[in-house]
Amino acid sequence: MPEKNVELFSFKFSVYARIARIVLLEKGIAFETQEINPFAEDAPASYLDIHPFMRVPAIRHDDFTLYETSAITTYLDEAFEGPSLQPETPAERARMRQVMAIIDSYGYWPLVRKVFSERVFSPAFGEETDKAILSEGLEESAPVLAALEKLLSDKGYIAAASYSLADAHIIPMIDYFLMAPEGAVLFKNYPKLVRWWDRVKERQSTISTRPHLPT
Numbered sequence: 694m695p696e697k698n699v700e701l702f703s704f705k706f707s708v709y710a711r712i713a714r715i716v717l718l719e720k721g722i723a724f725e726t727q728e729i730n731p732f733a734e735d736a737p738a739s740y741l742d743i744h745p746f747m748r749v750p751a752i753r754h755d756d757f758t759l760y761e762t763s764a765i766t767t768y769l770d771e772a773f774e775g776p777s778l779q780p781e782t783p784a785e786r787a788r789m790r791q792v793m794a795i796i797d798s799y800g801y802w803p804l805v806r807k808v809f810s811e812r813v814f815s816p817a818f819g820e821e822t823d824k825a826i827l828s829e830g831l832e833e834s835a836p837v838l839a840a841l842e843k844l845l846s847d848k849g850y851i852a853a854a855s856y857s858l859a860d861a862h863i864i865p866m867i868d869y870f871l872m873a874p875e876g877a878v879l880f881k882n883y884p885k886l887v888r889w890w891d892r893v894k895e896r897q898s899t900i901s902t903r904p905h906l907p908t
């Protein structure tokens with residue numbers, strides 16, 4: 694069974710890189726981090742050999758490199774020992790993958806790039822909030838949260854009675870969304886999601902991976 698030699702290409706504010714970090718911690722996998730800012734104009738061109746779309750995260754495990762977060766987290770879960778992060782039944786595994794796809798396809802842009810970026814990230818770096826983008830983001834986030842509320846398992850975690858890759862996948866985006874006061878107000882409309890968040894917000898892997906924004 695493979696042990697160490699895992700390198701994570703990560704950016705400290707990235708929600709996707711945080712998903713990979715959470716899974717590495719949940720599995721207890723030792724890893725080293727290489728910090729890459731994919732948004733920087735001077736991002737190293739050599740990184741394109743690892744990720745041709747210049748995004749984070751990517752991993753290198755011995756001589757195997759991989760990008761795309763869901764592929765990375767599934768690989769880490771299957772290639773390493775530690776608690777399984779994929780539920781037992783086909784229906785629960787399908788639900789897990791469905792939630793991951795929903796947040797990627799419909800959630801990331803409104804929750805993170807519109808609400809969090811405009812309301813929290815930009816002001817932290819001295820830029821003004823674009824209120825039109827913020828309100829568009831809140832409007833577009835509501836159906837995503839409603840869909841998650843409807844799909845959430847009654848057993849305690851997103852897809853099953855145990856923590857899975859789906860929980861790890863949505864924690865960073867919900868965490869950022871809740872840092873926006875308007876996001877936190879909207880979130881209260883979804884009682885199952887609120888209960889789920891109360892359960893996962895104090896988890897060690899959630900706390901220790903939370904980015905520190907300038908104040």
Ligand SMILES: N[C@@H](CCC(=O)N[C@@H](CS)C(=O)NCC(=O)O)C(=O)O
Nearest residue numbers: 707708709731748749750761762763
């Ligand atoms: N589909 C990719 C998305 C990764 C992604 O968008 N990462 C963001 C950071 S959270 C990024 O690198 N953005 C750089 C850019 O948009 O230029 C995955 O699942 O890994």
